[in-house]
Amino acid sequence: MDAQLVAQVVVLAAFYSLIGTGYVLVYRASRVLNLANGELLMLCAYFFFSLTVLGQDLLPLVVLLALVLVAMLAGVIYLATVRPMTGYPVFSIVLMTVGLAIVLRGLAELVWTAQARYPLDVLGITNQTLQLPGGAVITVVEAGQVVAAVLFIGGVVAFLRVARIGMQMRAAAEHPVLASQRGVNIHMAFALSWALAAIGAGIAGLAFAANVRLEPNIAEQGLRALAVPLAGGLTSIFGAVIASLLVATSENLAVQYADPLLAGVVPYLVILAFIVLRPWGLLGEKEELERV
Amino acid sequence: MRRTLFFLALSLLLAACGAKQEVGTPGASPAATGEPYNVGAVAAITGPVASTYAPFTEGFRLYIRHLNARGGINGHPVNLVVKDSQANPAVAGALAKELFESNNALTVVMLGPSSNILPVLEQAKPLGAAVLSATGCIDQQAPPDPDPLLFCTALLAGGIGSHLAPAVEYIAQQGGPGAKVFLSALDIPSSRAIVDDATKRLQAKGLEARMVVVPNPPPADLGPIARQGIDFGAQWGTGGAPEEATMALFQALQRQGWRGTWVGDPPIGYDDILERFKSDQFVVFFGVSPLAERKPFHAELEAAAREFGSAFPVPRLMYGWALGVMVESALRQCGWPCDRAKFQQAMNNLEVDYGATGIWPAGAKLKFTPTDHIGQRYFRLYKWDSASNRIVPVGPWYRVEHTGKREVFVSAVGQQ
Numbered sequence: 001m002d003a004q005l006v007a008q009v010v011v012l013a014a015f016y017s018l019i020g021t022g023y024v025l026v027y028r029a030s031r032v033l034n035l036a037n038g039e040l041l042m043l044c045a046y047f048f049f050s051l052t053v054l055g056q057d058l059l060p061l062v063v064l065l066a067l068v069l070v071a072m073l074a075g076v077i078y079l080a081t082v083r084p085m086t087g088y089p090v091f092s093i094v095l096m097t098v099g100l101a102i103v104l105r106g107l108a109e110l111v112w113t114a115q116a117r118y119p120l121d122v123l124g125i126t127n128q129t130l131q132l133p134g135g136a137v138i139t140v141v142e143a144g145q146v147v148a149a150v151l152f153i154g155g156v157v158a159f160l161r162v163a164r165i166g167m168q169m170r171a172a173a174e175h176p177v178l179a180s181q182r183g184v185n186i187h188m189a190f191a192l193s194w195a196l197a198a199i200g201a202g203i204a205g206l207a208f209a210a211n212v213r214l215e216p217n218i219a220e221q222g223l224r225a226l227a228v229p230l231a232g233g234l235t236s237i238f239g240a241v242i243a244s245l246l247v248a249t250s251e252n253l254a255v256q257y258a259d260p261l262l263a264g265v266v267p268y269l270v271i272l273a274f275i276v277l278r279p280w281g282l283l284g285e286k287e288e289l290e291r292v
Numbered sequence: 293m294r295r296t297l298f299f300l301a302l303s304l305l306l307a308a309c310g311a312k313q314e315v316g317t318p319g320a321s322p323a324a325t326g327e328p329y330n331v332g333a334v335a336a337i338t339g340p341v342a343s344t345y346a347p348f349t350e351g352f353r354l355y356i357r358h359l360n361a362r363g364g365i366n367g368h369p370v371n372l373v374v375k376d377s378q379a380n381p382a383v384a385g386a387l388a389k390e391l392f393e394s395n396n397a398l399t400v401v402m403l404g405p406s407s408n409i410l411p412v413l414e415q416a417k418p419l420g421a422a423v424l425s426a427t428g429c430i431d432q433q434a435p436p437d438p439d440p441l442l443f444c445t446a447l448l449a450g451g452i453g454s455h456l457a458p459a460v461e462y463i464a465q466q467g468g469p470g471a472k473v474f475l476s477a478l479d480i481p482s483s484r485a486i487v488d489d490a491t492k493r494l495q496a497k498g499l500e501a502r503m504v505v506v507p508n509p510p511p512a513d514l515g516p517i518a519r520q521g522i523d524f525g526a527q528w529g530t531g532g533a534p535e536e537a538t539m540a541l542f543q544a545l546q547r548q549g550w551r552g553t554w555v556g557d558p559p560i561g562y563d564d565i566l567e568r569f570k571s572d573q574f575v576v577f578f579g580v581s582p583l584a585e586r587k588p589f590h591a592e593l594e595a596a597a598r599e600f601g602s603a604f605p606v607p608r609l610m611y612g613w614a615l616g617v618m619v620e621s622a623l624r625q626c627g628w629p630c631d632r633a634k635f636q637q638a639m640n641n642l643e644v645d646y647g648a649t650g651i652w653p654a655g656a657k658l659k660f661t662p663t664d665h666i667g668q669r670y671f672r673l674y675k676w677d678s679a680s681n682r683i684v685p686v687g688p689w690y691r692v693e694h695t696g697k698r699e700v701f702v703s704a705v706g707q708q
Binding site: 005008011015016105106109113114115129138142212213217220221224251255256260262263264265 | 337338339340342343346347479504505506507508509511512513514515516517519520535536539540543547548549568603604605608
């Protein structure tokens with residue numbers, strides 16, 4: 001593979017892994033495939049767009065506020081919609097997230113309209129290009145997305161392993177009843193998982209809006225990234241990272257050497273392939289299958 | 293009980309968001325107190341192409357409100373009912389049926405992707421009602437034997453042969469034989485047909501043309517597709533796809549350091565897009581005069597946007613406004629009382645003086661005939677001029693006319 005192709009794979013894999021990690025976090029915690037993850041991605045980008053009124057000088061604050069807002073929204077969504085459904089079949093909760101996605105997209109269209117927006121233009125910032133070794137070219141936003149993906153996923157893994165609340169989240173995910181009996185507020189732990197997942201999707205949304213465009217339909221990128229947790233294993237963050245690379249590589253190779261139209265199909269082909277050949281994913285757990 | 297109420301509330305909220313419906317106001321002016329003309333619109337105001345059709349529809353609604361506020365048509369207001377198709381052909385067909393049957397619509401205007409045209413037409417046929425499709429024109433509208441009920445009314449697009457005809461002429465003229473052109477289509481039938489046709493025309497003129505089809509919806513990263521254009525050595529780029537696909541591809545080309553010139557088609561013919569890029573590499577064909585030219589219709593549109601309010605910037609409303617002008621002309625020609633048959637006849641012999649208010653160059657008129665439901669289209673190329681810091685025309689207006697299903701005649705008209 002040439003340098004440009006490698007760069008494109010890494011950038012796309014970073015994008016997918018940010019979203020895919022969110023799916024895994026939510027699934028590990030609440031055993032729910034949150035099909036509204038793409039809508040959280042989109043909403044974070046809109047929060048960012050709305051906050052651009054604060055100006056270019058406050059860009060770090062604008063980014064931070066957008067991420068905090070979407071994290072809070074995700075936590076509230078969990079507490080308001082998923083928590084009341086405790087005890088219902090998982091299938092019902094997944095269907096509820098489909099409905100939630102429709103509501104969130106509809107609200108975005110009502111508030112911000114369907115018009116394409118370009119947040120960096122509003123801030124007066126140009127997305128410069130970077131020359132990489134080997135002649136590859138990526139943008140500053142793309143480079144930032146890769147760095148953010150590494151920091152976010154590394155941070156999440158460290159948080160789950162080292163921090164007290166992270167360990168409580170793992171405990172709540174592994175055995176909610178036992179964790180609850182040990183005094184862990186399991187719903188707060190689950191809400192935190194939703195919030196963390198929303199931050200991952202939110203970073204991807206910010207990067208997409210800054211690099212490409214912002215409109216309600218960018219939420220569909222969340223659905224494309226569903227290939228990542230399904231291929232990597234629904235409970236494995238490392239699996240999601242490996243699967244991101246796999247999907248991104250397949251997508252880029254398909255476009256370059258076969259047909260550009262395959263770019264839209266490849267993520268779903270990967271899902272199909274794993275469902276047939278290894279339904280529990282690369283690093284997933286076999287016993288989780290029944291729950292899905 | 294609490295859970296039941298919770299799910300009931302959630303279901304109601306979902307239903308409210310899923311079935312978005314807009315109803316136009318039937319003329320609040322005291323002057324427009326007569327019986328209304330009922331006009332239906334099936335518009336893709338949400339869904340995958342909403343960024344194009346939501347502002348288009350808003351411009352159309354704004355014109356109708358403006359018309360009603362001025363007394364309507366000889367005292368008869370226009371009652372416009374807009375329903376959201378979400379760009380879904382099956383939904384578009386069902387909504388058209390509802391508009392004809394429940395709202396007694398004289399005609400249905402279809403603002404959405406070309407895939408929605410035929411399902412709407414199917415509902416209109418048994419009633420003998422005309423369908424005005426405000427999207428890319430299809431072969432069934434082109435001369436010499438158009439469907440008697442189907443009219444192509446959008447100015448932001450032409451037919452399969454004509455949509456990119458000015459771009460083909462311009463690139464062939466500027467690039468000369470041997471120039472390499474990269475063309476992009478979105479994976480929808482009309483876009484593919486338009487770009488495929490333009491590719492063949494360029495090749496026939498001795499240029500090297502390569503077409504690429506972008507998946508629908510476009511993937512997260514169009515870098516790999518842009519790379520194909522760069523590897524091809526393209527000096528020129530053009531396409532016949534909605535804004536989201538075209539802009540994403542041009543940006544992906546730019547990100548990889550492409551130094552060619554992109555010739556945009558009218559669906560991205562908006563002032564704000566040229567102002568955004570401020571690039572000599574990016575020139576766009578407009579199907580109406582840009583706001584920068586401050587024509588009389590711009591002043592009317594701006595006043596209406598101020599009076600009635602609009603969520604979209606004025607340049608995005610221009611094509612919908614022009615559609616409103618056309619519908620008003622047809623209704624005036626139909627007279628009162630107007631029924632579906634009379635309206636269809638009016639459309640068959642429609643003449644719209646778009647030159648009068650500056651939508652097109654002075655003297656330019658759109659004319660439909662029983663054998664031509666596309667009519668003449670006028671397109672002009674504009675770019676951002678860094679020296680004067682404003683939008684300027686590049687060359688004259690092009691007049692594009694279908695002489696057959698996909699045969700077109702292109703001529704330069706008006707001032708340079």
